[in-house]
Amino acid sequence: MADYVVMPKLGFDMREGVLNQWLKSIGDPIKRGEVIAEIESDKATLELESQVEGTLLHVLEKAGAIVPIGANLAIVGEEGEDYSEMLSSEAPAEAEDESPPAAAEATSAPAPGSNGSAQAAPAVSSDYPAGVKATPVARRVAEENNIDITQVPGSGPHGRIRKADVEAYLTSPRPAAPEVSVPAKSYDIPEGDDVEVVETTRLRQAIGRRMTESKTTVPHFYVTSDVDMEAALALRKEINASLPDEQKVTVNDLIVKAAALALREFPNINASYAGDKLVRHNRINVGTAVAVEGGLLTVVQKNTDKSSMSTIAADNKEMIGRARDGRVKPEDVEGATFTTSNLGAFDVDHFIAIINPPDAAILAIGSAKKVPVVVDGELTVGTRMKITISADHRVTDGVEAAQFLQTVKSKLENPLLLLL
């Protein structure tokens, strides 16, 4: 029995993916777990591992196609097997066509009904009449009303579509036009040689969408504080002296750990706004923004407050490496409850960041610099770093944000606390 290879869901908010390229050709043997294609989601380029074993019999989607999650990409089965029934109503891609399709050819409109209601839509299977599990009366009512029953979400046992489901579908508002993944054009592109027009990546588009949403819907406020980094830098130097390169601790690792420990004391900041409710996260997962080609990603250290310095350092190094290579795993970038963004390597005094929803706050870290400071009434040279929190005013207020910064500061200024 042949199986479909489907577009996987590689992130909790992923709705569709681009089939970048097939790494296998028709007739190739395929093992379970073998990488057979390259998929691009909003966040990253990922490898599609086959869940089935056999021979690649048929390719349903060409490279470049934008495909809703769960939709069929290819058919894998035994060599010579008759899979004609599995082609059903889908317009098969021409498997012989090896030329890369122009981007314009790729349809950006997902199949009707798949948008937003992907989970509710019935699983289409050749095991049932017309491909869906539905009661006889549901089928009749659908037919009488010219409804494609495969588009009706089923509420009965095991997703069976019942009469009431068809009636609800009939009276429900028509699905809105498919959500356009590119933000509305805000600028008329001039013609001619004066400009170079560059196609944006889906990652760039996703960042645009999320940041626009955050900055226009989340009431941000900002608090900045100075941290004496003398002790932290000294400690780091001491630790790293005896560690191999792959285990060396970065300044950012220290800050991530300090933030995590501080969040334990400020549950309102390790939280998400949810209308008339506030969701406090029991886990503290601190994300680190990483610059990648065409945008940025946030890699997330799970249970940061409970992780040792060496674990944080090693994990972050690995995740950042994968992110920069475009091989990030879905779990690397999911579940942040708080984010840090560090531009310390670029000689910045300080900056302010945009909150990464659904987090309630983000910490922006500037460079640790030698500056004149006053200690015990004497002017001397010290090492200072400015940190700025951007916080959601629906969740927390200035005093709490300032107290949180003080706590982060005190942990970094007494860095042995980070090693406990």
Add this chain to the structure above:
Amino acid sequence: MAFITMRQAISDALMEEMERDENVFIMGEEVGVWGGTYAVTRGFYDKFGPKRVRDTPISEMVIGGAATGAAMNGLRPVAEFMTINFAFLALDAIVNHAAKVHYMFGGQIKAPVVFRAPGGGGRQLGATHSHTPDVIFAHFPGLKVVSPSTPYDAKGLLKEAIRIDDPVFFIEHHTLYQLRGEVPEEDYTVPIGVSDVKREGDDVTLIAYAQGMYVAMQAAEELAKQGIEAEVVDLRSLRPLDMGPALESFRKTFKAVVVEEGHRSYGIGAEVAARLQEEAFDYMDAPIKRVAQYEVPLPYSRELEQSALINVDRVIEAVKEVL
């Protein structure tokens, strides 16, 4: 209108028919001097005498055979089996003779006999005396099978059974004898082979008869308190089986639960469900459910017996599954 028990309604039907037609007579074990094990014929012996109210030997083969023979010779016997469990002994007379002679002799002979038989479970009579084997008798063409759920239907159906020329097996559920209901004073009959909607509703169709009706109606009242309106169809006759009202109801509610006291396998529910899907497939919105007696010899222990029989909770549960 009189508000009387089903026992009284059956007794009245017999009395009135015996008064109306001198060819009608009663026979059975202890039906005469004793007045019947369930007291249905109490007083009949004194009124009509031993010729028309005949106590028989304790032999169901005699009751079945003699009644069929008397009917073939022009009389209109109403033969009583003390319980339906004992009628198994008379199956040959009932199935091979009463049900077949009209056909076997090309219509030259008819057998207008009525077999009355109380039966059912729920009275701690043990496995061999608690059968609800209605479906066995309903299996054979040539024999009409009736089982009422109300005093009104019982009286009207029994009178009809006595008057028509076909053999009729008339099943009385012994737990319903005390059930009271309104019965007209004047003469009336209820046609055999006509189902009846006993309660109207739009949400689900309950199909039942006899004691199953009693359970189904109670379940319908409980469901109504939860905002679920069940339509309840009383089959009244198992042969001929009138599916009209059940189908009409199913085409309205799209969901059905069949309630019967007999065992589930090869039962009335199986027959009704099969006919619903054959005749109204495009109206089906859920599997048709059967509520029936569990597949065990009915236990003597009260608790065990009650748990093996149908009850209101099981009907409600089945309804919830199809809604």
